[in-house]
Amino acid sequence: MIEFKKVTKYYNNHKALNNINLHVKQGEFISLVGMSGAGKSTMLKLLVGEEQLDDGSILIDDIDMTKIRKSDLPYLRRKIGVVFQDIKLLPKRTAFENVAFAMEVSGHTKEQINKDVPRILELVGLTHKTHNFPHEMSGGEKQRVAIARSLAHRPVLLLADEPTGNLDEINAAEVIDLLLKINELGTTVLLATHASDLVNKIKKRVITIEGGQITMEQEKGKYKL
Numbered sequence: 001m002i003e004f005k006k007v008t009k010y011y012n013n014h015k016a017l018n019n020i021n022l023h024v025k026q027g028e029f030i031s032l033v034g035m036s037g038a039g040k041s042t043m044l045k046l047l048v049g050e051e052q053l054d055d056g057s058i059l060i061d062d063i064d065m066t067k068i069r070k071s072d073l074p075y076l077r078r079k080i081g082v083v084f085q086d087i088k089l090l091p092k093r094t095a096f097e098n099v100a101f102a103m104e105v106s107g108h109t110k111e112q113i114n115k116d117v118p119r120i121l122e123l124v125g126l127t128h129k130t131h132n133f134p135h136e137m138s139g140g141e142k143q144r145v146a147i148a149r150s151l152a153h154r155p156v157l158l159l160a161d162e163p164t165g166n167l168d169e170i171n172a173a174e175v176i177d178l179l180l181k182i183n184e185l186g187t188t189v190l191l192a193t194h195a196s197d198l199v200n201k202i203k204k205r206v207i208t209i210e211g212g213q214i215t216m217e218q219e220k221g222k223y224k225l
């Protein structure tokens with residue numbers, strides 16, 4: 001599903017990624033771990049076309065990221081859901097409305113929205129918060145609304161960039177469990193994090209990145225710093 005081939009990325013003269021090779025199969029759950037500045041977010045940004053690579057190539061299914069045109073980015077982004085550490089929900093909208101808004105933007109009908117939003121909120125375990133506003137939710141609940149929103153267009157790939165970064169241990173574990181559940185339902189998940197303790201519990205493939213290079217790959221990894 002995703003193939004990084006000898007990918008190098010510079011920011012001005014700074015080499016952020018150096019000769020990255022990575023193959024991700026459909027349905028995999030991959031944890032991308034490494035310290036701050038290692039290059040995790042850069043890898044995810046290349047996948048959504050938010051940054052361009054300088055050397056090598058990236059394939060996402062049939063899409064060649066070195067050849068993609070700006071006009072094709074919306075097509076690519078329909079395949080991908082993204083969640084970040086910084087949870088940006090619409091503060092004056094309920095959980096339902098936050099997810100509904102994402103669906104409106106991607107052109108779903110009111111009928112589809114009314115059918116799908118309750119299902120998605122149920123999937124993330126927030127049926128009881130359907131009509132609550134973000135300020136009435138815990139950090140973990142807000143992140144789960146953000147994940148619900150990222151699923152609204154039924155992506156085949158979910159990119160999560162430090163999704164537990166602002167959460168306490170219990171909320172973080174809930175978010176990870178949810179990502180695992182989404183993966184079990186068929187979505188490929190790429191989780192970028194520096195939280196090695198969380199990754200150890202996931203027991204899925206772990207890719208370690210240091211200074212822009214992949215330094216370790218483990219199948220059901222115990223990640224050590």
Ligand SMILES: Nc1ncnc2c1ncn2[C@@H]1O[C@H](COP(=O)(O)OP(=O)(O)O)[C@@H](O)[C@H]1O
Nearest residue numbers: 011014016034035036037038039040041042043
């Ligand atoms: N927009 C940018 N301009 C210049 N340097 C950047 C930019 N974004 C990231 N970097 C640098 O690239 C390296 C990798 O950053 P990043 O991918 O954000 O790492 P991580 O997500 O693992 O913390 C870091 O040294 C960072 O300072």
Ligand SMILES: [Mg+2]
Nearest residue numbers: 040041042161
């Ligand atoms: Mg980052």
